[in-house]
Amino acid sequence: MGGSIFQYDFIIKGLLGAIFASITAGLAGSYIVSRRMVFLSGGITHASFGGIGIGYFFGFNPVVGAAIFGILSALGVEYLSVNQKIREDSAIGILWAFGMAVGIIFIYLTPGYSPNLMSYLFGSILTVTNADIIALGIMSVLLIIYFSAFYRTILYISFDESFARTYSPYVNIFKYVTTALVALTIVLNIRMAGIVLVLSLLTIPPNIAMIFTKVYSRIILWSVISGFIGTAAGYTISFFAGIPTGATIIFTLVVLWLTVKCIFFLAKKSRITGKKAKNKKL
């Protein structure tokens, strides 16, 4: 019955992974989507590939390398945008490609075949270790504490940074810390969804939530919920169909987004035509 124990372990791992991924991606995602930082997050994601390559080459955990690269590039771009010395989108574009280039060079230089490379690019639940799940769990707790302790501060800085500067000397610190947490969230979710796809794990759930709510706290809540539905369903489908996890999760999330969008579009339309019919009767 070894197979069933393996399966049980696999299901627990998948379930926990789905829960933690949706919590972290929901919190960080609501922040980047409402602040229009999606492109910056794309830059962070791809820059972190440089860290993965270096990790491979020097033989330490590639996720650690990715985390260092991700956080440093996030802080770098925030610094440039605060000091406005360079166009932010150009800086991101350069960083994006530079990280990928460093990654490719070091992986090429690493002797032998790199079996897990594909899992970093496209994500695979099979290669997710217990340590990865624990790290995601810790990150979930950290983000929940951070966002509930500083909810108003984060909300007000994001809405009107220059007004926030009139009462708080900590605006830049908050921007740096929050962006670093976003970078860490992205890196920890790379094992689940892969570098190419992880960004959609952060951006699709808030966009589902924003179809029906414009209140920030509810956007966070519904991002986590829709993220969990998408991740869990995608994970299950990928398991039974034997297709890559990351791609299946993203595919499921997009289908969910389209479905919700259609439902609300039709509901709105029927409300309008209902009103028109009522007016006609009157």
Add this chain to the structure above:
Amino acid sequence: MAYLLEIKSLSASYDSNIVLQDINFKVNENDFIGVIGPNGGGKTTLLKIILGLLKPIKGTITFNNELLSANTIGYLPQIATGDINYPVTVTDVVLSGMMIKKKILSRMSLDDKKRASMVISELGLKGLEKSPMNELSGGQLQRVFLGRAIIGNPRLLLLDEPGNFVDSTFENDFYEKLKELNGRMAILMVSHDIGMISSHIKSYACVNRSLHYHPSSEITNEQLLDYGCPIQLITHGDVPHTVLKQHNHS
């Protein structure tokens, strides 16, 4: 009358570009000062200095600590600062004005929320408490930002170009509201458009690198020369108007 803040021979610059030079200025309790001058003359810089956002390169700014600290100043910025499409409600934005009195970890109390709903209905925004900002009209937006500026009951209210986004139907109400607020707090209102300035203003400060203070409503003919071009005031009979004494910005 007790003073709230005093600026003494102060200069300010951005990099090497001097914007304010050697200005002296005093704000007293219950003042209603119109800060006028051409664009780029240093009006907003003066507000930044008072808010502590820009450090002077020379001179001092002193607050009367019994009445005022940087934490008891209300501020209505020019509209461009906030991201209107950001998911915040009217109540959220008004409440954010309480942050000037909050420690970094403190939360909004029930009292704060009651106060927010009081301010919201005082400004004629009742029913819009939960509306997102991008569903409001220009005039409503301005009232929300005014609510944010006054919820903390500041002793000094700074208004930066409020004329920019007043719709004409609300204009009168807005200036009436300011007159009422002036009973509770001193007001400093920046405007590049002197045609838009309220008749409730008690005194004027003309800012164009230097600062000239006109203590009360004076009448002479040549104040508009400041703008470097001859300007004609065209009004109908009953429009109140003020003409200030001439001075030079050297």
